[in-house]
Amino acid sequence: MVDExxxxxxxxxxxxxxxxxxxxARAVLQAAMAVEEMTETNTMxxxxxxxxIKTASHRRARWSTRRTVGFGAAGLAAAAAVALVVTSxxxxxxxxxxxxxxxAGAVSAGGNPILVSLAADITPLQAKPGDATLEIRNQSPTSxxxxxxxxxxxxxxxTHYWAVDKKTLVKRAKDPAHEDEGEYKRAIAxxxxxxxxxxxxxRAQMAVANLTPGTHPIDAMPEKLKAIATAKGxxxxxxxxxxxxxxxxxxxxxxxxxxxxxxxAAPENPQVRAGVLRIVASMPNVKVTKxxxxxxxxxxxxxxxxxxxPGYAWSLIINAKTGAPIAEVSKDPGKSAKTDYxxxxxxxxxDIKAGKF
Numbered sequence: 001m002v003d004e005x006x007x008x009x010x011x012x013x014x015x016x017x018x019x020x021x022x023x024x025a026r027a028v029l030q031a032a033m034a035v036e037e038m039t040e041t042n043t044m045x046x047x048x049x050x051x052x053i054k055t056a057s058h059r060r061a062r063w064s065t066r067r068t069v070g071f072g073a074a075g076l077a078a079a080a081a082v083a084l085v086v087t088s089x090x091x092x093x094x095x096x097x098x099x100x101x102x103x104a105g106a107v108s109a110g111g112n113p114i115l116v117s118l119a120a121d122i123t124p125l126q127a128k129p130g131d132a133t134l135e136i137r138n139q140s141p142t143s144x145x146x147x148x149x150x151x152x153x154x155x156x157x158x159t160h161y162w163a164v165d166k167k168t169l170v171k172r173a174k175d176p177a178h179e180d181e182g183e184y185k186r187a188i189a190x191x192x193x194x195x196x197x198x199x200x201x202x203r204a205q206m207a208v209a210n211l212t213p214g215t216h217p218i219d220a221m222p223e224k225l226k227a228i229a230t231a232k233g234x235x236x237x238x239x240x241x242x243x244x245x246x247x248x249x250x251x252x253x254x255x256x257x258x259x260x261x262x263x264x265a266a267p268e269n270p271q272v273r274a275g276v277l278r279i280v281a282s283m284p285n286v287k288v289t290k291x292x293x294x295x296x297x298x299x300x301x302x303x304x305x306x307x308x309x310p311g312y313a314w315s316l317i318i319n320a321k322t323g324a325p326i327a328e329v330s331k332d333p334g335k336s337a338k339t340d341y342x343x344x345x346x347x348x349x350x351d352i353k354a355g356k357f
Contacts, residue, residue, distance in 0.1 A: 111281030
């Protein structure tokens, strides 16, 4: 099998996917990697020193450098290769825990008081011209230089573009055949529905925002696993099913990752920020810590999945007044932690296509 990190380097010009975090998902994704390797064709194209591998289905594997649970329609094969972990440089001073049931629809009244209060009185960011948000994530709190994560563009309607560098992003933006599965649009819609609507319904909507409506690719995995076992001359062993608690944690993880997706896709929209905060306030395992970052008051939101991924924690640092994202934070057990700072700027989509940025 192709080494995962080598595969990542070879596919770095493709769009990003949602990698898995849970043990069961890891097993499925490792199997899916084998499936993708089996179906990979020898067709390769060169694009300014960037190599793109096309699979038999000619679908681009979607990559992500964010730690997520991946049940999206594309990219299951590549997901296991990506496991970036990040940590906070913030100083904690006070922690509270969000309330609410585990299920997507079960929500107790109110939720975490800090987040509920911020959502109700969220400070709009200063209005800036443009119709899209350019996002760069790196390990520097001050520099917006493009790093290993590449560069992302989100138009105000939620259309997503990713490229390894700005030059390639221009080509992506001008590509009339650009594919967008709509996951960010659905996440934004779920966040907006939570602003004044039923938070329980918004949670349920957010829980499946990363899935193409009417699909659940995980259902096709058993047959792929059998095919892999047959190809290797081994006996097929079904993946161990999740326990009810793990199922609930998987739903919680989907809600969390899709909330962060909405926040990253529309950081300038105060209604999206408020909706995300209302949903996150209802999540059972989320802890909210008052922190400081570069001398500014911040909140560190941390979610965990103790029964599914023991010892792993994923945090998001946001501005304590505006709710705007500042950094993503996570740490795997036994591994060094890192911080991914989020740098966003308002741009005009027409300027991106013209290379004027």
